[in-house]
Each structure stands twice: as structure tokens, then as C-alpha cells.
Amino acid sequence: MVILGLTGSIGMGKSTTADMFAELGVPIHSADAAVHAIYSGPDAKLIEKQFPGTVIDGVVDRGKLAAQVLDRPEALSILEKLVHPLVRQAETEFLKQAREAGRTLVVLDIPLLFETGREAAVDAVLVVTAPADVQRQRVFARPGMTLEKLRNILARQMPDEEKRQKADFIIDTSLGLDHARKEVASIVNELG
Ligand SMILES: CC(C)(COP(=O)(O)OP(=O)(O)OC[C@H]1O[C@@H](n2cnc3c(N)ncnc32)[C@H](O)[C@@H]1O)[C@@H](O)C(=O)NCCC(=O)NCCS
Ligand SMILES: Nc1ncnc2c1ncn2[C@@H]1O[C@H](COP(=O)(O)OP(=O)(O)OP(=O)(O)O)[C@@H](O)[C@H]1O
Numbered sequence: 001m002v003i004l005g006l007t008g009s010i011g012m013g014k015s016t017t018a019d020m021f022a023e024l025g026v027p028i029h030s031a032d033a034a035v036h037a038i039y040s041g042p043d044a045k046l047i048e049k050q051f052p053g054t055v056i057d058g059v060v061d062r063g064k065l066a067a068q069v070l071d072r073p074e075a076l077s078i079l080e081k082l083v084h085p086l087v088r089q090a091e092t093e094f095l096k097q098a099r100e101a102g103r104t105l106v107v108l109d110i111p112l113l114f115e116t117g118r119e120a121a122v123d124a125v126l127v128v129t130a131p132a133d134v135q136r137q138r139v140f141a142r143p144g145m146t147l148e149k150l151r152n153i154l155a156r157q158m159p160d161e162e163k164r165q166k167a168d169f170i171i172d173t174s175l176g177l178d179h180a181r182k183e184v185a186s187i188v189n190e191l192g
Contacts, residue, residue: 001098002105002191005122007113009157010150011138013128013173013180018109020184026192027101029094030109034087046082051075063144070152084116105192114158114166126187127167129160130174 006021008014018028039047039060047065048055054065069076091108098106107126110118119125130138139145164170171183 001095001103002124003095003122004105004107004187004191005113005119005125006107006109006128007111007125007163008128009135009160009163010111010153011135012130012160013171014109014111016177017126017128017171017173017180017184018107020181021107021188024185024188026105026107026188027094027098027103028107028109029091031087031091031111032109034090035083037090038083038086043086047079050078050082066149070149073156076156105188112157114163115156119166124168124191125166126169126171127163128171128173128180129164130172132160134174135160 006014006018008017015030015032018030022028038044039062040058044055044058044060047060051065051068054060054068056064065079069079094108095106108118108122110116113119113122113125136150139150169183169187171180173180
């Protein structure tokens with residue numbers, strides 16, 4: 001079974017591209033989706049213990065948590081040490097099920113794939129990218145995004161150029177949905 005890692009910086013088009021693999025029947029596991037599940041499941045209490053006041057009615061309030069960690073690197077590191085092993089567990093379970101189902105190709109969507117050394121756990125890496133001005137435009141179109149928040153996030157992420165240098169496949173998502181769909185189909189043909 002070939003494991004393709006999908007990554008890219010904030011707003012580069014990971015989720016959109018992951019959906020395109022799913023449309024072609026390729027099983028996808030999203031680290032971001034796993035974090036959402038963890039934050040609304042029984043492990044939310046681990047977050048409340050470490051970051052009091054961030055869990056409302058058993059569910060992590062991402063805005064409150066972001067306010068506690070995004071401008072405090074040491075707090076974000078503590079959060080990552082708590083959350084990343086749980087995400088990894090979910091990925092391992094997903095891979096086990098995919099193997100048992102006899103799948104030939106799966107995709108792991110991991111925003112921090114290079115930053116957390118996960119490229120060693122995948123067979124090939126697809127980096128989604130777009131020019132910086134397109135990225136900024138996309139990110140600021142989202143509610144609640146501020147320049148400070150974006151700067152803090154980008155400071156924690158490997159620069160796009162470095163990611164592209166490490167990639168096996170690159171899709172420029174500024175070239176439109178049809179272009180990306182064609183590129184995804186050709187990757188599936190090659191690896192699937
Ligand atoms: C800080 C939190 C609460 C902010 O939540 P919010 O819904 O506002 O933003 P969202 O999760 O959509 O992230 C926005 C962007 O920030 C990036 N980002 C999130 N966490 C991190 C991090 N630890 N380091 C670098 N970039 C990050 C994401 O990849 C995304 O590009 C949330 O991102 C979080 O809990 N992060 C810690 C878990 C983590 O490392 N997730 C990354 C993928 S596993
Ligand atoms: N190939 C594409 N063509 C046109 N627009 C795209 C393409 N891919 C993504 N986009 C647009 O870019 C924006 C960001 O995409 P998406 O949410 O998939 O990024 P992401 O990398 O998952 O973001 P984040 O890092 O914040 O989780 C969306 O508005 C989406 O519609």
C-alpha cells in the first residue's frame with residue numbers, strides 16, 4: 001500500500017485537494033479533522049486540565065485555546081505534545097483498516113508533515129502551494145484571522161519554498177480547481 005503525504009502551509013489548499021483524492025475513491029485521513037474529533041471527544045478533558053477555561057460543555061473552544069497558545073510558543077509546544085500522539089494513533093488505526101481492506105493507495109493530510117518529521121512515515125509527499133499574495137487573500141477571507149495570528153502561524157511553519165524543495169509532487173492551487181483535479185488524477189494513476 002502506497003502512503004502519500006499531503007501537506008502545505010496555511011490556506012494553500014490541503015482540504016480542497018484532499019477532497020479531490022476522495023472523489024477518486026482514495027481513502028483520506030486528515031490530521032486537522034482528527035484534532036477536531038479529539039477536541040469534541042473524551043480527551044478534551046486533557047486539554048482542560050492543561051489549559052483551564054478552554055473547554056465548554058465538554059468541547060474545546062478553539063478560539064479560547066488559540067488565544068492561550070498562538071502567541072506563546074512554549075504553550076503551543078505543550079499543546080502539540082498532548083495532541084500529536086493522539087493524532088498519530090488515529091492515523092495508525094486508519095492505515096491498519098486501509099491495509100485490511102486491501103487498499104493500494106491512501107492519503108495522509110498532515111499540515112505539519114515536515115515540521116514534525118513525518119515524511120519518514122510516508123512513501124511520497126505532495127505539497128500544495130500558491131503564490132504568497134493568493135495565500136494571504138485566502139487566509140484573510142476567513143473570519144477571525146488577523147495579521148498577528150497569521151504571522152504567529154507562519155512562524156511555526158516551514159517556509160513554502162523549503163516544502164516545495166522536499167516534495168515529490170507539487171500542485172499550484174492558484175491555477176484553479178480543474179488544473180488541480182487533473183494533477184490529482186495523474187498522481188493517482190502513477191501511484192494507485
Ligand atoms: C491553535 C488552534 C486551537 C487554532 O484553531 P483554529 O480553528 O483557529 O485554526 P486551525 O486549526 O484551522 O489552524 C489554522 C492554521 O494553523 C495551522 N496550525 C495549527 N496548529 C499549528 C501548529 N501547532 N503549528 C503550526 N501551524 C499550526 C494549521 O495547520 C492551519 O494551517 C488549533 O490549530 C490547534 O489546536 N493546534 C494544535 C494542534 C495542531 O498542531 N494542529 C495542527 C495539525 S495536526
Ligand atoms: N485548486 C484550487 N483552485 C482554486 N481555489 C482553490 C484551490 N484549492 C484551494 N482553493 C481555495 O483556497 C482556499 C483554501 O483552501 P483549503 O481550505 O483547502 O486550504 P487548507 O490548506 O486546507 O487550509 P488550512 O491550512 O487553513 O487548513 C479555499 O477558499 C479554496 O476554495
